[in-house]
Amino acid sequence: MLFRSFAAIVVAIAVSACSLSVKPKQYAGVPGQPYTCLNYAIAVGISPPPNGLVGDPFLDRVTAAARTERAASKTEPVSDSMLFLSGGSQHGAFGAGFMQRWSEMRGGSLPRFRVVTGISTGALQSTLVFIGEPGEIVNRYAVVAEGELLQANTAAQIDGGGVEAIKAAVTIVKKGALAELVPLRGQLLGTGPDDPRGILTAQRLGRVAQEAGDGRKLFAGAVELDTGLAVAFDLTKMAEDYVAERSPLRQETLRKCYAEALVASSSVPIAAQPSFIEGKMFIDGGARFGVLPAQMLELGRRMMKQRIAAGERPNLFVVVNGTLQTTAKCDLADCKGGIAGDPIPPTALKSRAHGDWSFPALAFRSLSILINQSYVSSVELARRDAAWCQREPLAGDGQDCVKDDALDAMNVHFVRILPDEMDGGMFRVNGLRTPIDSDRPFEDVARTCADWSREDEKLEKPRPHEFHPRYMRCLIRYGAKVAENLDWAKYEPQVVLTSQQ
Numbered sequence: 001m002l003f004r005s006f007a008a009i010v011v012a013i014a015v016s017a018c019s020l021s022v023k024p025k026q027y028a029g030v031p032g033q034p035y036t037c038l039n040y041a042i043a044v045g046i047s048p049p050p051n052g053l054v055g056d057p058f059l060d061r062v063t064a065a066a067r068t069e070r071a072a073s074k075t076e077p078v079s080d081s082m083l084f085l086s087g088g089s090q091h092g093a094f095g096a097g098f099m100q101r102w103s104e105m106r107g108g109s110l111p112r113f114r115v116v117t118g119i120s121t122g123a124l125q126s127t128l129v130f131i132g133e134p135g136e137i138v139n140r141y142a143v144v145a146e147g148e149l150l151q152a153n154t155a156a157q158i159d160g161g162g163v164e165a166i167k168a169a170v171t172i173v174k175k176g177a178l179a180e181l182v183p184l185r186g187q188l189l190g191t192g193p194d195d196p197r198g199i200l201t202a203q204r205l206g207r208v209a210q211e212a213g214d215g216r217k218l219f220a221g222a223v224e225l226d227t228g229l230a231v232a233f234d235l236t237k238m239a240e241d242y243v244a245e246r247s248p249l250r251q252e253t254l255r256k257c258y259a260e261a262l263v264a265s266s267s268v269p270i271a272a273q274p275s276f277i278e279g280k281m282f283i284d285g286g287a288r289f290g291v292l293p294a295q296m297l298e299l300g301r302r303m304m305k306q307r308i309a310a311g312e313r314p315n316l317f318v319v320v321n322g323t324l325q326t327t328a329k330c331d332l333a334d335c336k337g338g339i340a341g342d343p344i345p346p347t348a349l350k351s352r353a354h355g356d357w358s359f360p361a362l363a364f365r366s367l368s369i370l371i372n373q374s375y376v377s378s379v380e381l382a383r384r385d386a387a388w389c390q391r392e393p394l395a396g397d398g399q400d401c402v403k404d405d406a407l408d409a410m411n412v413h414f415v416r417i418l419p420d421e422m423d424g425g426m427f428r429v430n431g432l433r434t435p436i437d438s439d440r441p442f443e444d445v446a447r448t449c450a451d452w453s454r455e456d457e458k459l460e461k462p463r464p465h466e467f468h469p470r471y472m473r474c475l476i477r478y479g480a481k482v483a484e485n486l487d488w489a490k491y492e493p494q495v496v497l498t499s500q501q
Contacts, residue, residue, distance in 0.1 A: 024276045027185065028260035029253070031279030036250075037257035038278050040238045044221070044230040044292070076495055078214050079111040080314035083129065085122025086375065087286035088321030089268065092121030093472035094417050095321045096141040097479025099125070100134040105489040110134060114314075115217045117232070117292040119285040121321050123220035123265035124184075127199070127235065130218045131207040138476055140187065140199070142432035144440040146460070146467040150272065151182045180273050181263055188259040193252065200259055202251075209243040212236035221285030221292035222264040225274065230288035233261035271466065290375030291318060313411055315491055320379060320416035326372045331355030332365050379414075413488055422478045423448045429473035442470055449474035 029037045085095060103110045109132050118126030128137045143149060190198020193205075208218065219232040235258060242254040257277070264275035264282035275282045285292060329335065331354055426446035430437050447455070449471055456468035 022273075024281070025273070026276050026279075027263070028256045028276075029278030033278070035278055036253055037260065038280065040234045040257065040261070041222075041224075041231040041277075042234060044232050044288075076109060076112055078114060078216060079492055080114050081111055081492060082115040082314070082316050083111075083113045083117075084291040084316070084318045085116070085118040085125055085129070086291045086318070086320045086322065086379070087120030087122055087266075087284065089121055090467045090472050091321045091323075091417060091475060092125060093141040093475035094479040094482075095122065095125060095319045096134070096137040097476035098319060098415065098483045099129060099479075100138050100476075101480035101483035102488050103132070103134045105483065105487060106492075107494040109494060111492045112211070112214075112216065113317075114215070115219075117219045117221065118265065119221045119289055119292050120266050120268070122291070122319070123222075123262050123285065126218055126220060127204065127208060127262075130211060130216070131204060136199075138432060139434055142473050142476060143467060143469045144433075144437075145469060146464045147183060148187070149181070149184050149467050150465070151180045181267065184266070185259060185263060188262060189256065193255060200255055202255075205239045205242050205255065205258065208236060208239035212240050219292060220261050220265045221289055222261065222267075222275070222282045223285055223287045225281045225283060230285060230292075231282075232292060233265075235261065286371065286375070288374070290320070290378040315411045315413060317488065318379060318412070318414045320375070320414070322375065323417045323419055324372070324376050324379065325419065326369050329365060332357050332362060411491065413486075413491060415482060415486060417475075417478075421482075422475075423450045425449075425478060425481060427452075427474045427477035429470050429477070432473055432476055442473070447474070449478060 029035070088094070099110065110129060112132075113130075116126050116130050118124070124140075125137050128134065186198075188199050190196070190201070192198075193200075193202035195201065212218075216236065218235040220235055221230060221232050223230050238254060238258050238261070242251055242258070245251045245254060260275055260277050264277060265285045267273065267275045267282065268284045269287065333355075426448060428444060428446050429442050429452060430444055433439070443455075452474040453468050453471040456464055456470050460469070
């Protein structure tokens with residue numbers, strides 16, 4: 001994770017105490033003007049929304065999808081299933097590989113999920129999942145350099161100590177974050193709505209709007225800092241208004257609103273500068289939810305009351321772009337050679353004295369554990385609230401319900417990264433990009449993902465702060481392997497409508 005050491009930043013704060021303020025950069029909307037972007041920001045769990053966050057109560061917006069009957073405007077009908085995509089930064093590469101292979105195993109398409117939600121890296125994936133382009137997600141996650149996603153405010157690392165680390169930390173404090181997400185905004189927006197290099201083209205937003213017309217919903221979660229509230233950006237409504245708008249200027253404003261909602265969901269505090277939308281300050285939705293959110297499952301209950309008589313119990317698919325575990329440390333630092341300290345209870349005959357520790361190291365380690373617990377809790381809450389039928393461990397492909405289970409239960413299917421399994425496999429990392437790695441092929445050998453990560457640390461200059469290109473490509477390969485093993489295609493096989501249907 002970002003910021004392997006906090007000590008240099010503490011020194012930097014003392015050095016630059018007179019210049020800690022950072023002027024906000026507005027990327028979407030104009031402060032002091034009537035809301036445009038924030039009309040689509042719905043407070044999660046609060047009704048009515050507080051002043052400054054305008055929109056209908058979240059639950060009512062979500063459950064409106066349940067009142068729309070299945071549409072047949074596509075070759076495949078709308079499913080009553082839901083898909084939750086978690087945060088996870090570079091580990092989103094796992095979800096990219098998983099969903100592409102899942103699509104391939106269904107004959108080339110994902111289910112037309114009734115509801116898709118995304119947090120952080122899951123939010124970045126959500127639009128392409130929603131319109132059925134998982135291959136393009138892989139294309140975007142198969143980076144060849146970290147600079148494709150972030151613009152570092154300093155090339156130096158802050159975990160090595162010394163004068164250079166302090167200089168780097170001073171720069172970070174003055175800039176307000178380790179990096180800025182300018183390259184990510186470029187990938188989302190391109191040079192305009194017709195630039196095929198951008199993700200959010202007019203054509204793709206049109207497809208999101210068309211899917212919304214069939215009763216489907218897409219949400220991205222973020223956190224507004226002044227109120228501390230989680231919000232869900234209604235991306236489907238935003239796309240519908242984009243298509244209906246006749247003013248090119250206002251259309252572009254809405255496109256930027258859509259892009260900034262995704263950036264806001266992905267702006268990890270301290271790692272990246274916060275996102276400012278119409279004067280409000282937003283950070284990564286993972287500060288509140290690992291997946292967005294438990295209330296979403298009320299939609300499932302309402303749908304089940306409509307469909308259960310026909311024996312059509314809906315599915316909830318949860319893709320966690322992470323391990324839901326914390327990496328072991330040795331004396332609050334990275335372990336040499338990757339070997340962790342003794343487990344509890346210790347296996348060694350004698351205990352050993354703990355090494356020196358510092359407040360910054362303790363603070364960051366505690367913070368990482370708290371964030372991890374937030375993810376574990378929100379995922380588990382979603383699974384419980386879905387009234388899933390038989391519990392399975394926090395790894396595996398879920399359980400189907402049987403006739404004696406609760407009538408409002410859902411079939412829940414869950415996947416995450418299993419570190420031991422991931423590092424037990426050997427993967428090549430070339431051949432994932434279109435055109436196939438012509439810009440920068442990597443060494444054509446098979447390694448574990450852990451070994452590819454070490455290659456990134458050794459060979460990438462400057463050393464990556466967060467996005468390790470070889471490691472991410474390995475995660476894509478691993479995700480595809482997991483998808484083959486779990487075979488979620490069996491839960492919702494592809495159904496093709498004919499003209500007679």
